[in-house]
Amino acid sequence: MTKPSSKRKKATSATSRDSTPPDDQDLEDISQEENPATATITVTAVEVPELTEEEQRDRLHLERRVERAFFEAGKALTELRDRRLYRSTHKTFEEYCRDRFGHNRRQSYLLMDAAVIFDNLEQKCDRNDHILPTNEWQVRPLSKLDPDIQPEAWEQAVESANGKVPSHRIVKDAVQRIMERTKVPNTYQLGEVCQILAKDNPELRGKGGCWGIVSQVNEFSCTVKIWDGEYAVGLQHLKSFNYLPAECEQMQVICDRINRVYSSSLEETVKSLLQLLGKVNRPYLTAVEQKLLTLLESEYGRIP
Numbered sequence: 001m002t003k004p005s006s007k008r009k010k011a012t013s014a015t016s017r018d019s020t021p022p023d024d025q026d027l028e029d030i031s032q033e034e035n036p037a038t039a040t041i042t043v044t045a046v047e048v049p050e051l052t053e054e055e056q057r058d059r060l061h062l063e064r065r066v067e068r069a070f071f072e073a074g075k076a077l078t079e080l081r082d083r084r085l086y087r088s089t090h091k092t093f094e095e096y097c098r099d100r101f102g103h104n105r106r107q108s109y110l111l112m113d114a115a116v117i118f119d120n121l122e123q124k125c126d127r128n129d130h131i132l133p134t135n136e137w138q139v140r141p142l143s144k145l146d147p148d149i150q151p152e153a154w155e156q157a158v159e160s161a162n163g164k165v166p167s168h169r170i171v172k173d174a175v176q177r178i179m180e181r182t183k184v185p186n187t188y189q190l191g192e193v194c195q196i197l198a199k200d201n202p203e204l205r206g207k208g209g210c211w212g213i214v215s216q217v218n219e220f221s222c223t224v225k226i227w228d229g230e231y232a233v234g235l236q237h238l239k240s241f242n243y244l245p246a247e248c249e250q251m252q253v254i255c256d257r258i259n260r261v262y263s264s265s266l267e268e269t270v271k272s273l274l275q276l277l278g279k280v281n282r283p284y285l286t287a288v289e290q291k292l293l294t295l296l297e298s299e300y301g302r303i304p
Contacts, residue, residue, distance in 0.1 A: 067134045074115025074136075077108055113202035114139050117150060124151040131158045134165055141172040143202050144179065146236065153178050179220070186235055188214050188222050193251045193283070194238045196224065201237060209279045211241065213248075213255050227258045227278025228271075247283035254285060254293075261296050270296065 051059065077097070080086060086096035097103040103111075114136040121132060121139075133139045133154075142150045157166035157174040166174075188194065191213060198208030207226065212233075216223035221234045243251065254277075262274055273296070277289060285293065 067132060068118075070111060070134075070136045071115050071118040074111040074113070074118070078112045078115065081112070109202065109205070110136055110140065113143055116202075117142050117147075120147050120150055121154050125155060131163065131165060137168045138166065138171055141168065141175045144175055144234070146199055149178060149182075186217055186219060186222070188217055188235075188238065188240065190214055190217060191248050191252060193241045193243045193248050194222070194224060195241060195281070196226070196231075196233060197237050197239055199237060201234075204231075204233070204237060207231065209281075210275075211251070211278065211280065213252050225255055225259070227255070227274050228262050229259075241281075241283070243283050251283055257293060257297065261293070261300055263300075266300075 080096075081093045084093075086093055086100075090096035090099065094105045094108070097105070097108040101108070114133075117139045118133055125132070139154075142153055145153055153174045154166075154171070156177070157171040158164070160166060160170050160174065193211055193213060196204060196207045196210045196212060198204040210226045212224035212226035212231075214222045215225045215230060218232070221232050222238060223230055224233050224238070258274055258277055262271070266274075273292065277285065277293060280289070
């Protein structure tokens, strides 16, 4: 009967020994293990090797390809349009770009215009800087300037950006400063007949050589009425024909007649004929031109 009791005492004694409070050293060791703020972390340093000369050349080459991506796209689109390589599948270049690339008409032409500006900057800017645009949005403000002035505006923008590729806003500010510096007084008058000078301005694509009637005189531009509508044109893109008042009145009548015939739903051949009439460089129409215009007025019910 005494053996079970002895076993219980031993168990109690073992429990008593296990529950003995640890000494101060034990507490310090436990504290260090449980406190992550005081834990020691060993970090192995990894050495990053420098680029070899070949890798540096590859990196520079690839960076240049990325930077020129929009330029290459614009050049490619221009060749596709000029060679009419879309003709086997699409009637117009605009339809082709929409179906093939998801571009609207404006996107495609902006890229093509930007490629022209990029090419101009690459040829005329200081080659020691090697700072060229990296996207179409950066060069878009330069389209308002003549090609000879574009490099100056770009270099000013690069300087304002501390030698880095300037943003659209910085380029726009540089363009604005140049335009204000080179502004000339507006001496045009209402009803004056002028010729449009495109001068590689993408916003005037297809309008170069057209004559128009000044319908509004602004500070640095004129609103000009031409064969297919009204356009705001900068003074640097206008040239007066210096017609006599009677000749200006005669051209006003012709302009009104052409505008009445024109509509966006006309056949392309009719639009081309109206455009040709809108580019005559004399203050009258010949007898044949008069007959053609009268025929168009009769055909489309535009006779007043």
